[in-house]
């Protein structure tokens with residue numbers, strides 16, 4: 001079997017697929033202030049094309065897929081795609097990241113379609129703040145979505161919280177308390193800079209500062225992961241059903257063990273979130289290019305993958321797609 005190994009000997013086993021650049025929220029740390037130029041529907045990969053590429057990736061050693069966006073649940077018939085990907089031999093983990101707004105209607109279908117991991121993004125437990133961050137009044141829908149996901153019994157549930165200084169960094173303890181009685185892994189994420197995403201130093205809260213705040217009230221016990229590619233720093237708190245993790249992409253990056261590759265909704269391979277180079281596979285797919293040639297295109301994207309990303313100040317300036325157009 002061909003394997004996706006880059007110039008630094010990193011083996012790639014994890015594919016993130018963005019299924020749309022559309023979204024029903026406008027989170028100000030993700031969606032650029034002036035909005036984005038949406039791709040035409042004809043430019044989006046169809047479910048057949050996503051499945052075909054996923055099979056090819058699986059034949060090259062990918063064993064984990066995560067669907068993202070934009071908001072994946074605004075893509076029509078998304079559970080059908082989940083089911084099709086779950087049937088691909090070699091795919092052991094199939095996850096999705098959602099803002100949760102539409103989750104109440106979809107949670108059970110997603111479980112039935114054999115989604116194994118679900119990350120729900122929620123940056124505040126206060127309705128008025130939710131509207132300030134996301135531009136919409138969907139707080140209650142997201143909370144309903146979280147309970148629906150718990151009820152559906154999806155294997156692994158995580159809550160993504162982007163921590164921003166002066167915006168929601170006073171809610172760390174509230175989030176810890178939120179998972180006191182819920183089997184949910186809270187992931188406090190460092191705010192990553194992109195051009196036009198309103199990042200600045202004052203809004204950046206490092207994982208050490210988050211730890212200090214939580215440690216004022218709780219004892220955080222480190223949990224060692226056995227997965228060499230695992231990116232989170234995990235902790236237990238005695239008496240808490242949920243787990244607490246930190247994603248330290250900026251203050252302590254994990255590029256050295258990166259095993260991820262991204263496929264955008266319009267069919268481009270991005271070897272790194274912060275690297276603007278892309279190889280578009282859509283025309284090749286639509287021209288009937290043989291699989292072995294498409295595999296070579298994928299391999300060349302991997303070969304060109306940089307070792308790591310530059311410092312935060314530089315990331316805030318570089319030309320790149322915005323997060324909503326890549327898929328986090």
Ligand code: SAM
Pocket residue numbers: 023029030068069070071072097098099100119120121160162189190191192193194197323324327328
């Ligand atoms: N719409 C879905 C959602 O919000 O979960 C999926 C797409 S979103 C781009 C994926 C994840 O990226 C979300 O958890 C979001 O909070 C995170 N994200 C977006 N912009 C970010 C940034 N600048 N820094 C850190 N995380 C970010």
Ligand code: SF4
Pocket residue numbers: 023024025026027030031069070071099121323324
């Ligand atoms: Fe939409 Fe997710 Fe970006 Fe928020 S973080 S704007 S929900 S894609």
